[in-house]
Amino acid sequence: xxxxxxxxxxxxxxxxxxxxxxxxxxxxxxxxxxxxxxxxxxxxxxxxxxxxxxxxxxxxxxxxxxxxxxxxxxxxxxxxxxxxxxxxxxxxxxxxxxxxxxxxxxxxxxxxxxxxxxxxxxxxxxxxxxxxxxxxxxxxxxxxxxxxxxxxxxxxxxxxxxxxxxxxxxxxxxxxxxxxxxxxxxxxxxxxxxxxxxxxxxxxxxxxxxxxxxxxxxxxxxxxxxxxxxxxxxx
Amino acid sequence: xxxxxxxxxxxxxxxxxxxxxxxxxxxxxxxxxxxxxxxxxxxxxxxxxxxxxxxxxxxxxxxxxxxxxxxxxxxxxxxxxxxxxxxxxxxxxxxxxxxxxxxxxxxxxxxxxxxxxxxxxxxxxxxxxxxxxxxxxxxxxxxxxxxxxxxxxxxxxxxxxxxxxxxxxxxxxxxxxxxxxxxxxxxxxxxxxxxxxxxxxxxxxxxxxxxxxxxxxxxxxxxxxxxxxxxxxxx
DNA sequence: TGTACATCAGTGAACGCGCGTTCACTGATGTAC
DNA sequence: TGTACATCAGTGAACGCGCGTTCACTGATGTAC
Numbered sequence: 142x143x144x145x146x147x148x149x150x151x152x153x154x155x156x157x158x159x160x161x162x163x164x165x166x167x168x169x170x171x172x173x174x175x176x177x178x179x180x181x182x183x184x185x186x187x188x189x190x191x192x193x194x195x196x197x198x199x200x201x202x203x204x205x206x207x208x209x210x211x212x213x214x215x216x217x218x219x220x221x222x223x224x225x226x227x228x229x230x231x232x233x234x235x236x237x238x239x240x241x242x243x244x245x246x247x248x249x250x251x252x253x254x255x256x257x258x259x260x261x262x263x264x265x266x267x268x269x270x271x272x273x274x275x276x277x278x279x280x281x282x283x284x285x286x287x288x289x290x291x292x293x294x295x296x297x298x299x300x301x302x303x304x305x306x307x308x309x310x311x312x313x314x315x316x317x318x319x320x321x322x323x324x325x326x327x328x329x330x331x332x333x334x335x336x337x338x339x340x341x342x343x344x345x346x347x348x349x350x351x352x353x354x355x356x357x358x359x360x361x362x363x364x365x366x367x368x369x370x371x372x373x374x375x376x
Numbered sequence: 377x378x379x380x381x382x383x384x385x386x387x388x389x390x391x392x393x394x395x396x397x398x399x400x401x402x403x404x405x406x407x408x409x410x411x412x413x414x415x416x417x418x419x420x421x422x423x424x425x426x427x428x429x430x431x432x433x434x435x436x437x438x439x440x441x442x443x444x445x446x447x448x449x450x451x452x453x454x455x456x457x458x459x460x461x462x463x464x465x466x467x468x469x470x471x472x473x474x475x476x477x478x479x480x481x482x483x484x485x486x487x488x489x490x491x492x493x494x495x496x497x498x499x500x501x502x503x504x505x506x507x508x509x510x511x512x513x514x515x516x517x518x519x520x521x522x523x524x525x526x527x528x529x530x531x532x533x534x535x536x537x538x539x540x541x542x543x544x545x546x547x548x549x550x551x552x553x554x555x556x557x558x559x560x561x562x563x564x565x566x567x568x569x570x571x572x573x574x575x576x577x578x579x580x581x582x583x584x585x586x587x588x589x590x591x592x593x594x595x596x597x598x599x600x601x602x603x604x605x606x607x608x609x610x611x
Numbered sequence: 612t613g614t615a616c617a618t619c620a621g622t623g624a625a626c627g628c629g630c631g632t633t634c635a636c637t638g639a640t641g642t643a644c
Numbered sequence: 645t646g647t648a649c650a651t652c653a654g655t656g657a658a659c660g661c662g663c664g665t666t667c668a669c670t671g672a673t674g675t676a677c
Contacts, residue, residue, distance in 0.1 A: 170498075171498055171499065172495070172497065172498030172499070173409075173495075174408075174409035174497070174498070175498065175499075251495075252495065252498070254495075255494070255495025255496075256495075258578070258579075258582065258584070259490070259494040259495030259582070260407070260408075260486075260487065260489075260490025260491075260494030260495055260582060261490075261582055261583060262407065262409075263405075263406055263407030263409070263410065263487070264406065264407070264410075272587075304594075304597075304598050304601075307594060308591075308594055308595065308598055310590065310591065311589060311590050311591030311592075311594050311595055312589060312590070312595065313590065314587055314588055314590065315588055315589070329595070329598055329602075330602075332588075332589060332595065333572060333576075333599050333602060333603075335575075335579075336572050336575035336576040336579060336599065337568060337571050337572040337575055338575070339575040339578070339579060340570075340571035340572055340573070340574040340575020340576070340578065341568075341571040341575070343493070343574070343575065343578060344493075344570075344571060344574060347493065347494070347495060347496055348496060349493070352507075352549055353549055353550055353567075354546060354547060354550070354567060355545065355546050355547070355548065355549065356543075356545065356546030357546075359539075359542060359543055359546050360543065360546055360547065360564070360567065362539075363539050363543055363564060364568050364571065366539075367564075367565075367568060367606075368568075371602075371606060
């Protein structure tokens with residue numbers, strides 16, 4: 142948290158990261174359920190009890206892993222949004238950057254994706270701090286849409302008008318936090334886009350496209366493009 | 377599998393179901409990772425070793441649970457599709473029946489939904505037989521669309537035309553099995569609908585709508601309707 | 612720069628636990644004649 | 645209907661395992677003066 146002053150602090154930070162790295166490796170191989178302090182200690186060549194100098198126990202380590210995963214995903218998403226912003230591509234091209242990044246992130250660490258969007262570990266509450274990176278991710282995703290909107294290049298949503306009034310309160314938090322100037326139907330559309338992205342990535346990562354969608358990359362690209370059109374982006 | 381002839385067979389069937397019921401109850405309380413033969417035996421008041429007369433071990437029991445969950449979901453979906461078919465409602469109304477059923481099914485057994493669509497249990501392969509109920513579910517979901525199509529009431533998809541040729545091979549299995557007469561873009565649209573449904577249900581069931589979507593039921597209804605319009609259903 | 616003391620990292624033994632699975636057994640249920 | 649035998653359900657003890665966590669300890673690193 143604070144910058145390391147002494148040599149001891151530096152080592153401590155390094156070892157903390159090493160523990161997390163080993164934990165992530167074991168997560169990738171065995172899944173969250175099999176994550177064990179003893180086997181992490183074994184991998185690091187130290188006594189199991191030593192880990193308690195770094196984490197308050199198994200649950201605290203798991204919390205750190207979850208928070209770290211959210212943060213990593215949010216970081217990459219923000220970077221992708223920024224790069225796309227500077228790229229000078231058209232709206233659709235810039236929009237696709239974050240979804241693509243999310244998919245690659247998930248494919249390269251399926252178990253961490255599962256930690257974030259899969260079945261929650263039961264009897265265990267995700268740390269409150271995840272709200273922050275979650276919001277960063279959402280903001281990065283929506284950014285190209287907001288920019289298109291501000292530039293007058295986002296068409297008003299046409300579908301579902303009659304339900305706008307009813308749905309207003311239901312999506313109010315997202316409306317205020319993410320896209321205050323847009324119409325309710327646009328906000329609803331953005332949430333549906335969120336659902337289709339998470340759904341498509343989860344289905345692929347969790348192995349449900351087997352014998353169903355033979356070219357998940359192409360399908361995902363098409364889905365991302367169609368989703369953008371559905372909320373009013375034009376090519 | 378075969379009908380019980382003797383009293384012994386009847387008892388055997390009953391106890392098998394009782395074991396599965398207890399397992400499901402423990403699944404609901406503790407999640408898949410905590411599922412244990414010993415605690416199931418304890419709940420049933422019998423020796424742990426006795427369970428081996430009914431299942432070949434923990435993995436076999438888990439397989440049975442997964443297969444049973446798929447089957448239960450497929451059964452309810454088929455029934456909902458059939459009821460809707462007979463109801464005489466309009467296309468949109470009949471279309472919504474299966475998605476609604478899926479959502480209710482998932483909300484009433486979140487951990488079983490997680491077993492099917494959450495992070496897969498690592499080092500463990502889902503049984504092959506799940507292909508059958510999975511296909512039944514898909515068929516039930518698509519049925520109202522196929523019927524609308526056959527009645528000439530399904531509009532041709534307009535978005536994404538240029539990608540139709542590229543995507544054809546990618547979605548060929550679904551095209552052939554589920555909707556052979558439709559255009560490629562329609563098939564792609566159906567898969568996107570599948571993704572948005574699974575995504576929306578998973579996000580709700582796994583707790584991601586907290587402080588985000590305040591009225592998940594209404595949001596889901598709107599999503600279902602919008603999804604149908606996107607693949608060409610008219611109200 | 613040197614000394615005295617406090618802080619911290621890591622050890623290793625021990626705790627109690629619940630787990631899946633095997634195995635030889637007992638007694639009840641079913642089958643063939 | 646009765647008997648002899650085979651099949652099956654369930655028991656209870658035992659196996660070896662890996663787990664999270666605690667605790668008193670040693671020795672190294674940092675701090676104050």
